[in-house]
Amino acid sequence: MRKISGVLMAGAVAAALAGCSSDGAGGGGKGDGSYTVGIANFTLSGPYFIGMDKAIKAQAKKKGVEIVSTDAGGDAAKLASNVEDLLSKNVDAVIVSGGPLESAPAVLNSIKAAGKPAVLVDRKFRSGTYSSWIGPDNEAIGKQNGQFLAQHLPKGGTVAIVKGGPADNSIGLDRTKGVKAALSQAFGIKLVEAPDFGDWSTDGGLKVMESLLASHPDISAVACENDAMCLGAQRAVKDAGRQDKIVLAGVDGQTEALKAILDGTNYLVTGLNDADQIGSLGLDRTVDILDGKKTEKDTVVPSPRVTKENAEKYYDPEGNF
Incomplete structure (x- = not known):
């Protein structure tokens, strides 16, 4: 346990x-x-x-x-x-x-x-x-998530990034920097950053993901700067009926995220913090x-x-x- x-x-x-x-x-x-x-x-x-x-x-x-x-x-x-x-x-x-x-x-x-x-x-x-x-080490957590997604998408795909904000928040910046560093080396990966912040909350992640889904129909994976936002993003993906096409990666090890991973949902990975x-x-x-x-x-x-x-x-x- x-x-x-x-x-x-x-x-x-x-x-x-x-x-x-x-x-x-x-x-x-x-x-x-x-x-x-x-x-x-x-x-x-x-x-x-x-x-x-x-x-x-x-x-x-x-x-x-x-x-x-x-x-x-x-x-x-x-x-x-x-x-x-x-x-x-x-x-x-x-x-x-x-x-x-x-x-x-x-x-x-x-x-x-x-x-x-x-x-x-x-x-x-x-x-x-x-x-x-x-x-x-937030950058290292982001990097290992990026590496995981790169392995999961060997033929490439579009990876959306959901950020917590504000723009100068070094924790979020480091996590996203790590994700980008890993995925920039991967074959055929296209990165899409949400223009709005999810405010580190489940409701915020839901709203940001709904907007991303509307503007980017080709999303294959989502990397969130924390689990709370990713749980909201997961709900948006499910509501759109795309849970079989989009996987999620979060950070922190929140209980609900770990349960989603254990249950074999499209929430595949998190970095323990x-x-x-x-x-x-x-x-x-x-x-x-x-x-x-x-x-x-x-x-x-x-x-x-x-x-x-x-x-x-x-x-x-x-x-x-």
């Missing part, structure tokens, strides 16, 4: 990182495990970020760590305000789940000035000082820093390709994501 696999991998990653050093701000806590950790969520509007928040809380409960969680509702100013509020409550550290936010200098500066560790999960900001980051795993590792990393342990500054979490052949290994209907 996916939850069990994630816990085992988290332990393996933690063991592998023993003895590495961190040069970020903060570190060196009470050492007795009695910590209060704040979670500064930029947004809790999607399944991935909700799952991340739940995973951090679940791991904290196992370790006896108190959690104070906040939601900025996608507002950068509110995120900064929430962090100030967390610091006023004298939390021992702050975990920042930045979502689509590219940078948060005020947030990181406040945490640094307070002498507290700042641990980033999933999103690594383009600037600012932090103690540690744990997340995926498990919110449960990254959230758990983020909490563990925070506690290690507070305990004064040596930790790695940046940790890339493996993102295996998930297909029908191995999806059961990662599928957990009881997971947070």
Whole structure:
């Protein structure tokens, strides 16, 4: 099951990182495990970020760590305000789940000035000082999806790309860059990028895919920047009666996507970017820093390709994501 696999991998990653050093701000806590950790969520509007928040809380409960969680509702100013509020409550550290936010200098500066560790999960900001980051290699995930589609379409075809947005979102840009890099080397592949963004949501993916189907009747495959949009795209393809002609590739390993893959639908592949795993590792990393342990500054979490052949290994209907 996916939850069990994630816990085992988290332990393996933690063991592998023993003895590495961190040069970020903060570190060196009470050492007795009695910590209060704040979670500064930029947004809790999607399944991935909700799952991340739940995973951090679940791991904290196992370790006896108190959690104070906040939601900025996608507002950068509110995120900064929430962090100030967390610091006023004298939390021992702050975990920042930045979502689509590219940078948060005020947030990181406040945490640094307070002498507290700042641990980033999933999103690594383009600037600012932090103690540690744990997340995926998004370009590599995109590349492996592109390679899979190239193998699935040996005679070529039209591949549509559904993007989350906004235009400068580096997570989406990296995933699409990886897909394009792989498919540009493939025989007879034509790429079509949707002009509108799917906003990382199922409804958004549905709308974008409906538009693509109307303007490009020759689509053979769809590569989405996340699973939520791809689930919406899959619905649009089914509504159009083209599920036997179009296959889909997503990213993240969302439970519903893994179920669709297991069930043998036209949803064929995703790249694992498990919110449960990254959230758990983020909490563990925070506690290690507070305990004064040596930790790695940046940790890339493996993102295996998930297909029908191995999806059961990662599928957990009881997971947070």
